Amino acid sequence: MLEFEGLHKSYGANRVLDGVSFAVAPGSMFGFCGSNGAGKTTTMRIAMGLVRADGGEVRWQGRPLDQALRRRVGYMPEERGLYPKMRVGEQLAYFARLHGLDAAAAARAAEHWADRLGLAERRRSRVEELSLGNQQRVQLAAALVSRPEVLILDEPFSGLDPVGVDALAEALLEQVRGGVPVVFSSHQLDLVERLCDAVGILARGSMVAAGPVAELRRRESGRLLRVVVPDAPPGWAAGLPGVRVVSERAGDTLLQLAPGTDDQAVLAAALRTGRVAHFAWREPSLVELFREAVAEPAGEVAA
Amino acid sequence: MTSSGPRTPGSAALVRLVAAREVSSRIRDKNFIISSVVILLLLLGTMAFQVAVTSGDQASRVAVAADDGRLGPAIEAQGEAVGVAVEVVDVPDEAAARDAVEAEEVDAALVGGIGPAPELLLVDRAPALEAVVGGAVSGLAVSDRLLEAGVDLQSLPQVAVTPVGDEGEDDGQRVVVAIIGVVVLYGLLILFAQFVAQGVVEEKASRVVELLLATMRPWQLLAGKILGLGLLGLGQIVVIAAVGVTGALAFDLVDVPGELIGTVAAVVAWFVLGYAFYACVFAVAASLVTRQEDLGSVLMPATVLLVVGFFVAIQAAGDPTGTLATVTSFVPGLSPLVMPVRRAAGGAAGWEVALAVVLMLAAIGLAVRLGGRVYAGALLRTSGRTKVREALRAEGI
Incomplete structure (x- = not known):
C-alpha cells in the first residue's frame, strides 16, 4: 500500500494541508481532485521529499518514504522540467541512472520508453526542439524509465491533445496492470472517472471525499432527484420543504432532498405544475460530486 | 518484486553521475570549444610573438x-x-x-x-x-699598435661575471610567466565559474531541478556540478600549461626551465583553490535567481572581487613587496591571483604562501557550508528572486 497519513503543512498563517490521509492499493489508480490551491501539489511534493511536512508521513509497503525509497518512485512534477539542450535519449538514460539503473540498462530503458511513447524518431533531438506535446511525452518517459514501483504524477494530462491523452492513459493502465499504484491529479474529472479505481477530493486542506467512484456515487445517490416538468414556471420547486434546487433549466430540474424528505410530495408538487416528463433518482457524475464536496460550507469562512 | 530492480546509488555515485553529465554536455558546447581554442591560440600567438621579437631583431x-x-x-x-x-x-x-x-x-x-x-x-x-x-x-x-710595441695581450685581466642572489634577470622572466599565468587563471576562473552559475540557473529556469531533487540532495547536485566543471577547467589549464611550457622550452624563451615549471605549477595549484571558492560563490548566487537575465546582477559582487584581484596582481608584478600586494595576497578570493605573482617576483616567503593557502581553504570551507544552505533553501523557489536571508531561513530539504 501507498499510504498518505495525516499530512499537515502550513506556510506561516496559511494552512495548506490539514490532515490529508488516503491510501492507494498496488495495481490501482487513484485520481486526486481538488480546486486550484487545494493542496494537491503540496501533497505530492511532500511525498517526493521536496517539501517537508509539519506532521504526518507517506509510507510505501509500510516503510516511510525516504531518499532511498523515493528512487523507486516515478515522479512527474506539475512544473514540467527537462534539460532543454540535452538530447531525448541521453536525458532519459540520465534519469534512469539517477534512479539506480546501470549504464547499459539505462540505455535500454531509454530506448524502450522513447519507442513506446512514439519518440523513436526524436531520440537524438534536443528537448527544446520538440513540440510541447512531445516534450510532455518525454516528461512521462522520464517518470517511467526507471521501472518505478510507484507513480506519482501531478497533472499528467494537462496540455495533451485527445490522442496524447489516450496514449498516456494506456501507458498508465499498463503500469496498473503490472501492479504499480498510480496517483495522479487532474482537473479533467471525466478522465478521472473513466480511469480511476478510486478518487480523493481535496478541499481546504483536507480530504472531503475519498473512495471508489461507485461507492461515492452510492453515498450521494438517493439524494439527487431529476424532474423534468416542461410547463412549470421557473422556481416551481423553490418553496418545497426539505428540497434544494441544484439546477433548473427550462423545466429540467435537479433537486437535492434533505434526509427524510418525502419524494412523493415532490412528485405531487411537480404534477400540480402540469405534465411530468421525467422523474427519477439520479447517479451523480463526478463533476457533481466534486462541486458538492468542495462547496464552501455555509457559515464557515476560510481563514 | 524488485529482485531485478535498480540498486540505490550512493552519494559518490550520484555526484559522479552529475559530474559526468556536466562534462559531457559542456564538452560539446560551442562556447566551451570556442573559448578553449581562443585561449590556446592566444597562448601560441604570444609565444610566436616572443620568438619573433627576440630572433626577429634582424x-x-x-x-x-x-x-x-x-x-x-x-x-x-x-x-x-x-x-x-x-x-x-x-x-x-x-x-x-x-x-x-x-x-x-x-x-x-x-x-x-x-x-x-x-x-x-x-x-x-x-x-x-x-x-x-x-x-x-x-x-x-x-x-695592432700594442703588438707593434711588443705588449703581450694574453696577460690582460678579464672580468668574471657572477650573478648574486635571487635578484636579476631571472626574476623578470618568472614575473612575466606569472603574469601570463594569472591572465590565463583569471580568464578560466571567470569562464568556469560562469559555467557553474549558468548551469544552476538553467536547472532552475527549466524546473528540471524538481525532478533532480526527487532523487538526490541539493549538496550532491552542487558537488557534482562543481566537481565536473572543475575537472574540465583543471584539464584545460593543465593543457594550456603543458603547451606553454613545451613551447617556451622548444623556442628557447626561458633561461631556467626549473623555475618556469615551478611558477606554472603554482598557478595551476592556485587555480584549484580559486575555482573551488568562486564556483561555490557563483553557484550560490545563481541559485537565488530564476532567469539567465538576472544572473549578471547577482554575480556582480563576486565578479568585482575577481576583477580587483586581477588588477592588483598586475600591479603586484611591479611592486611585489608593497603594502597593497602584501595585504591582498592573503585575502581569500584575491590571493589566488596576487600570490603567484608575488611569489614569482620573489616578494613572498614560504610561510606567507602557506598562510594564504590556509586562509583560502578556510574561506572555501565557509563558502561550502553557508553556500550549501542558501543553495538548498533557494533551489525550489522558482518565483522571481530569492533573498539570501529567506533562503537561509527556508527549511532544508
Missing part, C-alpha cells in the same frame, strides 16, 4: 671593403658582445660598398677599415651599429 648587414680577413670576424664578435646581431658581407672595393648601401642591400658599409681614415657609409643613422663597428675598428687598431 641582423644588421655590414659590407666591409677590402677586408684583410680580420675586420669581419672582429665586427661580428663585437656585435655579439654587446647584443647586436651583425652580419658581415665582403665587397671588393669602395665603389661596390657604396653601391650596396645605396641599393639598401646592406645597412652600412665600412671602407678603408684598417687604413688611417676608416669611413662608415650608411643611409639611416644606427647608433648601436656605429658603436659596434667603431669598437671593432679601434680595438683592432689598438691591438
